Amino acid sequence: MPNPIEEFVQRSEARFLDELKSFLRIPSISTLPEHKGDIDRAAAFVAGQLQSVGMEHVEIIPTGKHPLVYGDWLHAPGKPAVLCYGHYDVQPPDPLELWQTPPFEPTLRDGNLYARGSADDKGQMHMHIKAIETLRAVHGTLPVNVKFLIEGEEEVGGASIAKYVPLNKEKLKADVALVSDTALYAEGIPTLCIGLRGLVYTEVECTGPARDLHSGLYGGAAPNAVFALIEMLSKTKSADGVIQLPGLYNDVRRPAQAELDSWKSLPFSEKEFLEKEVGSTELTGEPGYSVLERTWARPTLEVHGIGGGFTGAGAKTVIPAKATAKLSIRLVPDQDPDKVIASLRDFIRTHTPAGCKMELRVLSAGPAIVVNPDHPAIRVAARTFSQMLGRPTVFTRSGGSIPIVGDFAKHLGIPTVLMGFGLPDDGLHSPNEKYNLRNYYVGIMTIAHFLEQYGA
Amino acid sequence: MPNPIEEFVQRSEARFLDELKSFLRIPSISTLPEHKGDIDRAAAFVAGQLQSVGMEHVEIIPTGKHPLVYGDWLHAPGKPAVLCYGHYDVQPPDPLELWQTPPFEPTLRDGNLYARGSADDKGQMHMHIKAIETLRAVHGTLPVNVKFLIEGEEEVGGASIAKYVPLNKEKLKADVALVSDTALYAEGIPTLCIGLRGLVYTEVECTGPARDLHSGLYGGAAPNAVFALIEMLSKTKSADGVIQLPGLYNDVRRPAQAELDSWKSLPFSEKEFLEKEVGSTELTGEPGYSVLERTWARPTLEVHGIGGGFTGAGAKTVIPAKATAKLSIRLVPDQDPDKVIASLRDFIRTHTPAGCKMELRVLSAGPAIVVNPDHPAIRVAARTFSQMLGRPTVFTRSGGSIPIVGDFAKHLGIPTVLMGFGLPDDGLHSPNEKYNLRNYYVGIMTIAHFLEQYGA
Numbered sequence: 001m002p003n004p005i006e007e008f009v010q011r012s013e014a015r016f017l018d019e020l021k022s023f024l025r026i027p028s029i030s031t032l033p034e035h036k037g038d039i040d041r042a043a044a045f046v047a048g049q050l051q052s053v054g055m056e057h058v059e060i061i062p063t064g065k066h067p068l069v070y071g072d073w074l075h076a077p078g079k080p081a082v083l084c085y086g087h088y089d090v091q092p093p094d095p096l097e098l099w100q101t102p103p104f105e106p107t108l109r110d111g112n113l114y115a116r117g118s119a120d121d122k123g124q125m126h127m128h129i130k131a132i133e134t135l136r137a138v139h140g141t142l143p144v145n146v147k148f149l150i151e152g153e154e155e156v157g158g159a160s161i162a163k164y165v166p167l168n169k170e171k172l173k174a175d176v177a178l179v180s181d182t183a184l185y186a187e188g189i190p191t192l193c194i195g196l197r198g199l200v201y202t203e204v205e206c207t208g209p210a211r212d213l214h215s216g217l218y219g220g221a222a223p224n225a226v227f228a229l230i231e232m233l234s235k236t237k238s239a240d241g242v243i244q245l246p247g248l249y250n251d252v253r254r255p256a257q258a259e260l261d262s263w264k265s266l267p268f269s270e271k272e273f274l275e276k277e278v279g280s281t282e283l284t285g286e287p288g289y290s291v292l293e294r295t296w297a298r299p300t301l302e303v304h305g306i307g308g309g310f311t312g313a314g315a316k317t318v319i320p321a322k323a324t325a326k327l328s329i330r331l332v333p334d335q336d337p338d339k340v341i342a343s344l345r346d347f348i349r350t351h352t353p354a355g356c357k358m359e360l361r362v363l364s365a366g367p368a369i370v371v372n373p374d375h376p377a378i379r380v381a382a383r384t385f386s387q388m389l390g391r392p393t394v395f396t397r398s399g400g401s402i403p404i405v406g407d408f409a410k411h412l413g414i415p416t417v418l419m420g421f422g423l424p425d426d427g428l429h430s431p432n433e434k435y436n437l438r439n440y441y442v443g444i445m446t447i448a449h450f451l452e453q454y455g456a
Numbered sequence: 457m458p459n460p461i462e463e464f465v466q467r468s469e470a471r472f473l474d475e476l477k478s479f480l481r482i483p484s485i486s487t488l489p490e491h492k493g494d495i496d497r498a499a500a501f502v503a504g505q506l507q508s509v510g511m512e513h514v515e516i517i518p519t520g521k522h523p524l525v526y527g528d529w530l531h532a533p534g535k536p537a538v539l540c541y542g543h544y545d546v547q548p549p550d551p552l553e554l555w556q557t558p559p560f561e562p563t564l565r566d567g568n569l570y571a572r573g574s575a576d577d578k579g580q581m582h583m584h585i586k587a588i589e590t591l592r593a594v595h596g597t598l599p600v601n602v603k604f605l606i607e608g609e610e611e612v613g614g615a616s617i618a619k620y621v622p623l624n625k626e627k628l629k630a631d632v633a634l635v636s637d638t639a640l641y642a643e644g645i646p647t648l649c650i651g652l653r654g655l656v657y658t659e660v661e662c663t664g665p666a667r668d669l670h671s672g673l674y675g676g677a678a679p680n681a682v683f684a685l686i687e688m689l690s691k692t693k694s695a696d697g698v699i700q701l702p703g704l705y706n707d708v709r710r711p712a713q714a715e716l717d718s719w720k721s722l723p724f725s726e727k728e729f730l731e732k733e734v735g736s737t738e739l740t741g742e743p744g745y746s747v748l749e750r751t752w753a754r755p756t757l758e759v760h761g762i763g764g765g766f767t768g769a770g771a772k773t774v775i776p777a778k779a780t781a782k783l784s785i786r787l788v789p790d791q792d793p794d795k796v797i798a799s800l801r802d803f804i805r806t807h808t809p810a811g812c813k814m815e816l817r818v819l820s821a822g823p824a825i826v827v828n829p830d831h832p833a834i835r836v837a838a839r840t841f842s843q844m845l846g847r848p849t850v851f852t853r854s855g856g857s858i859p860i861v862g863d864f865a866k867h868l869g870i871p872t873v874l875m876g877f878g879l880p881d882d883g884l885h886s887p888n889e890k891y892n893l894r895n896y897y898v899g900i901m902t903i904a905h906f907l908e909q910y911g912a
Contacts, residue, residue: 157770157771197672199672199773201771201773208736209734209735209736210734210735210736211735213733213734214856215756215758215760215784215786215855216653216655216786216854216855216856216857217751217854217855217856218733218734218751218855219751219756219758219786219855220697220741220742220750220751220754220756220786220855221729221734221739221740221741221747221750221751222734222736222739222740223734223736223738223739223740224740224758224759226759226760226761226762226781227689227693227758227759230686230689230690230759230762231690231695233683233686233690234686234687234689234690234691235690237683239687239809241676273677277669277674278665278666278669278674278677278678278679278811279665279666279667280664280665280666280678280679280811280812281810281811281813282679282810282811283677283678283679283811284677284678284679284680284809284810284811285676285677286676291677294676294677295673295674295675295676295677298676300671300675300676302671302675302680302683302773302775303680303682303683303686303765303776304671304682304765304766304771304772304773304774304775304776305682305764305765305766305767305772305774305776306682306686306762306763306764306765306767306779307762307763307764307767308761308762308763309759309760309761309762309782310760310761310782311761311762311763311780311782314613314819315613315657315760315782315784315819315820316760316761316782317655317657317758317760317784317856318760318761319758319760320759320760320761323762324767325682326765326766326767326771326772328671328771328773330671330672330675330676353695353740354737354738354740355734355736355737355738355739355740356736357737363770363771364771398672398673399672399673399674399675399676400670400672400673400773401672
């Protein structure tokens with residue numbers, strides 16, 4: 001027999017879906033200046049939704065770029081406060097020709113809602129708002145204090161919210177943050193992500209000769225900026241992926257045995273991962289570690305791109321004067337980004353070939369995050385999740401980074417419940433992004449139950 | 457007291473210069489389709505010039521791209537035949553804003569004629585025609601048989617002439633070829649280039665995962681095409697520039713001690729080379745060899761360009777699926793291009809990292825050229841040159857490659873006299889290209905004397 005929360009959500013399904021569709025029709029692409037008007041419309045839409053579910057002090061906060069949206073409801077004295085975060089901006093839809101239906105005309109197929117932003121993050125963020133509406137409809141009040149902080153720059157680096165949080169600690173004060181921008185480990189498995197890798201992202205520029213030289217006349221005597229960069233970069237990792245920066249592994253904390261054991265119980269097929277996801281002939285990486293451990297709990301170094309010299313069609317016999325690469329290192333607990341940057345700087349200095357110069361520019365740096373699974377909010381979230389999906393909640397990590405989670409920890413001193421309802425194959429940032437409609441409704445119910453039980 | 461050749465040239469200076477200027481005003485840029493009309497005008501100009509100095513069978517030969525111009529004079533029975541080669545096409549003038557005077561409005565400053573093509577190669581090719589005119593004016597006939605073959609694709613790879621030569625061996629039959637498309641070692645030093653390095657130019661494409669992957673989710677387990685390419689390329693050379701391809705040095709023929717000794721006597725300052733030409737802090741390359749030996753007589757390997765992954769502004773955390781590099785190897789006598797390509801192919805196969813594939817595409821391949829300094833034509837050229845400039849002729853090599861010289865050797869079985877009157881600072885392919893006007897006139901005289909003495 002359904003309880004009032006389930007009943008209300010089921011009764012409201014058509015309306016919730018209509019509202020979500022309206023939200024998804026706004027092409028709020030944060031990286032394209034020509035969509036600035038859509039960004040503002042999306043922010044206004046969010047503000048309107050917050051108001052409609054009883055949030056107070058709703059404001060659209062101008063920033064240097066795209067506005068933040070804030071709203072709160074603080075009438076549950078003695079109860080904890082939950083800071084709900086999400087983002088209303090989306091990735092560009094290119095390549096358009098690969099979409100089966102238009103990216104900004106949400107379309108239902110086989111129980112999935114196809115649209116840019118359906119899973120990342122409009123659909124998931126919308127669950128928070130609808131959970132609040134549900135609780136108020138059922139109880140006439142809310143079981144906890146609630147604050148919403150929604151941004152429009154998540155897909156372009158999130159600079160404005162990163163500035164806003166440390167300047168508004170009192171306003172944003174809460175006991176826990178709630179973020180729905182992740183996925184279930186697999187369909188039907190209640191999943192709480194309790195670890196995110198940190199990231200140091202850099203650009204290395206190498207300069208050799210003063211200008212491009214003719215390789216016939218100078219080849220064999222003049223330094224080559226592309227080759228020098230290649231030589232240095234090739235030494236950053238051993239053939240099996242062990243990072244060669246001195247001291248890099250010194251502070252790496254290994255996950256507890258219990259956590260490692262729980263990962264082993266997750267359904268994971270290396271063969272499927274290799275064939276369906278990676279699409280290669282072989283997996284790579286540090287020997288002695290499972291794939292999950294390598295991507296979740298080991299530091300890794302990647303070169304994301306490199307460019308220099310002549311790359312057009314045909315032949316040009318040039319010795320390049322300049323070359324650039326993007327290089328990042330993913331961090332795990334307890335690595336210190338500043339120490340890692342210093343080690344990288346030293347490494348580059350040591351391995352710069354004769355006749356060349358290297359310049360390192362740090363574009364961003366943030367530490368890894370781990371959330372204590374014994375924190376009351378996490379314990380309640382795990383229990384609620386289990387009850388809703390009918391099987392034990394698994395604790396996972398993600399190899400990726402969500403910088404705002406680090407900012408909440410650092411400036412507000414609070415952990416984040418990462419309770420996402422996406423699926424691994426949702427196609428975030430890709431054509432035909434989708435969100436499972438059942439997960440959307442179950443998500444609303446689960447979040448409502450979580451807030452109810454957390455307040456109890 | 458000047459002899460008749462000098463007298464005629466001096467008397468004709470103003471007219472010769474006027475004709476050359478008309479030639480230089482035609483923007484015959486071979487790489488830009490919008491200049492096709494100028495290409496045709498330049499070819500017609502050359503044909504007209506050949507006719508005006510008494511060449512017979514003058515024809516403009518259509519090709520798949522830009523026409524060849526041919527003309528001959530074969531009325532010196534029992535005398536050798538000389539095949540004069542040059543090119544009427546030029547490089548684009550960009551960047552235009554760096555030119556002090558317009559590139560296609562030839563301008564005289566400080567004894568230099570500034571214009572695109574003045575040295576490379578219109579001015580130098582024009583010397584051949586004016587030398588023929590001078591000889592006929594002075595003697596009423598020519599001391600040797602002469603054939604002209606002038607192309608319009610030298611700056612874009614020379615595909616048409618490369619096809620034409622092997623199909624017209626009888627027509628082009630000669631005892632020696634004469635090319636003026638090189639420079640004096642330094643002002644006032646009579647210079648004959650008797651060695652050119654060969655070139656194997658390739659493109660390597662590396663593919664890793666099926667598509668670009670998120671480095672947070674896959675970093676540490678998925679192959680990275682950029683890094684794999686970097687790893688392979690970094691192993692092609694040791695830190696001091698020794699090429700690591702197995703067997704690469706097996707067939708390398710060291711220059712004779714006399715030739716090496718003569719190089720030591722050339723004015724060469726490593727410091728000036730480094731500071732004024734290379735513009736770096738240090739020279740690189742194989743220990744134990746002089747800079748001239750490294751660039752003229754040692755095989756070298758260069759990466760001319762590399763591209764892959766994300767290279768835009770800012771950060772994108774992608775594991776690239778694809779990366780490409782341009783790689784070439786300069787060859788010296790007696791290296792066989794096919795053996796070198798086979799060795800490179802093996803090397804790449806051996807050093808392709810797990811999970812990636814590499815494809816090697818050979819864009820061009822030609823062996824090194826050495827001309828025997830004891831060949832009669834070279835001996836005469838050296839003697840004439842010495843007499844004209846009043847000091848001994850030096851024999852140099854060039855680290856670059858002139859493919860047509862290889863084609864003449866291979867298909868016609870003849871050596872080439874590389875008698876150029878440019879200077880190292882002429883700025884070929886650069887803004888403010890110039891040609892020293894005195895060298896233009898001296899060049900005409902020297903070539904006339906060379907033909908005269910070669911026929912004697």
